[in-house]
Amino acid sequence: MDSWQAVRTDLALEARESIEDKAEGLRGVIVEEDYDEECDVHITKVVVETKNGAKMLGKPMGIYITLEAPAMTEPEEDYHQEISEILAREIRAILPEPDKEQSIMVVGLGNREVTADSLGPNVVDNLFINRHIVREYGKVAYNRSKMHQVSSLVPGVMAKTGMESAEIIKGVISETKPDLVIVIDALAARSTKRLNRTIQITNTGIHPGSGVGNHRNAITQESLNVPVLALGVPTVVDAATIVGDAMGERPVTLKELNNMYVTTKDVDQQIQQISHILCDGINKALTCPEET
Numbered sequence: 001m002d003s004w005q006a007v008r009t010d011l012a013l014e015a016r017e018s019i020e021d022k023a024e025g026l027r028g029v030i031v032e033e034d035y036d037e038e039c040d041v042h043i044t045k046v047v048v049e050t051k052n053g054a055k056m057l058g059k060p061m062g063i064y065i066t067l068e069a070p071a072m073t074e075p076e077e078d079y080h081q082e083i084s085e086i087l088a089r090e091i092r093a094i095l096p097e098p099d100k101e102q103s104i105m106v107v108g109l110g111n112r113e114v115t116a117d118s119l120g121p122n123v124v125d126n127l128f129i130n131r132h133i134v135r136e137y138g139k140v141a142y143n144r145s146k147m148h149q150v151s152s153l154v155p156g157v158m159a160k161t162g163m164e165s166a167e168i169i170k171g172v173i174s175e176t177k178p179d180l181v182i183v184i185d186a187l188a189a190r191s192t193k194r195l196n197r198t199i200q201i202t203n204t205g206i207h208p209g210s211g212v213g214n215h216r217n218a219i220t221q222e223s224l225n226v227p228v229l230a231l232g233v234p235t236v237v238d239a240a241t242i243v244g245d246a247m248g249e250r251p252v253t254l255k256e257l258n259n260m261y262v263t264t265k266d267v268d269q270q271i272q273q274i275s276h277i278l279c280d281g282i283n284k285a286l287t288c289p290e291e292t
Contacts, residue, residue: 009188011064011066011189011194011198011200012064012066013044013046013066014191014194015059016046016057018190026053026056027050027052027053028050028052028053028056029047029048029050029053029056031044031046032044036086039079040070041082041086042069043065043066043068043086043090044066045063045064045066046065047064048060048061048063048064059204062203063202063204065093065200065201066200067083067087067199067200068194068198069083072196072197072199073196073197073273075269075273080273080276081280083199083281084281084284085284086281087201087278087285088281091201092285094229095285099288101146102178102179102180103131103148103149103177103179104149104150104178104182105151105172105173105182106123106127106150107120107152107153107154107155107181107182108124108152109183109219110185115267115271116236116261119233119274120186121154122275123279123282126276127283128286129150130142130147130149131150132151134147135149146288146289147288148286150286155168155169156168165219166217166218166219170223173225178226181219181226181228181229182229182282183205183206183228184230184231184232184278186232186233186236187200187234187235188237188261189234190237190238194234195264196233196235196264198234199232199277201230201231202230203229204228204230205218205224205229205230206220206232231282233274233278235267236262237263239261
């Protein structure tokens with residue numbers, strides 16, 4: 001494996017691009033692309049249909065939807081609303097039984113004290129949480145005839161809790177028994193142009209450590225016995241990528257940089273903006289249409 005392939009990416013879109021650079025097509029993988037010219041958002045849907053396609057791509061079988069919005073980091077509230085509307089539409093499209101009332105638990109992964117890793121907790125902080133109210137007073141409390149019950153969880157990191165996130169999530173699931181889990185996490189990108197400008201939605205869950213053969217932390221339908229959707233934004237990029245881009249190549253001497261990740265200098269502001277976009281998109285996606 002050359003140094004370019006060794007550079008880590010959590011985006012199925014980038015994994016597909018790297019494969020296509022070296023081969024003509026990719027069997028078992030379907031790609032659909034769309035461009036919203038008015039909002040300047042490029043939408044790519046990658047469907048991994050076969051085990052061979054999953055092996056080639058290095059990603060589990062399932063659906064991966066990527067929104068690329070170059071101006072997502074700009075402080076334009078109207079544009080943020082447009083992105084959140086598109087995000088809500090794409091989340092609804094991948095939700096299992098979106099029109100059926102469900103109990104949905106949203107999990108914010110990450111470390112609050114590390115800005116580039118605080119996306120999950122920041123999103124959850126502003127979500128519309130109603131499970132406790134609906135269970136106590138019913139839907140009449142919101143003057144609605146139909147709505148999902150939404151709860152949230154921020155499990156923290158092992159360094160502080162002594163437990164893996166998957167263990168905490170499993171424990172809460174066993175008590176609250178949600179119908180669906182939505183996991184939010186910061187990702188790593190291979191391309192600097194996608195840093196803080198890309199949103200990935202997938203129904204394959206989260207596979208931390210899968211790149212080094214460690215699957216014990218997987219947060220998936222198989223490990224939780226509940227459907228799992230994952231939303232992520234790349235907030236860091238491999239240091240080898242930046243140096244390699246500047247040099248126009250990725251020599252073997254950059255291998256030691258693959259364990260170093262960097263982010264933007266204004267990551268604090270960007271995480272705040274992105275977290276609000278994701279929060280608005282999730283809130284809109286989880287609003288049941290009223291019965292007619």
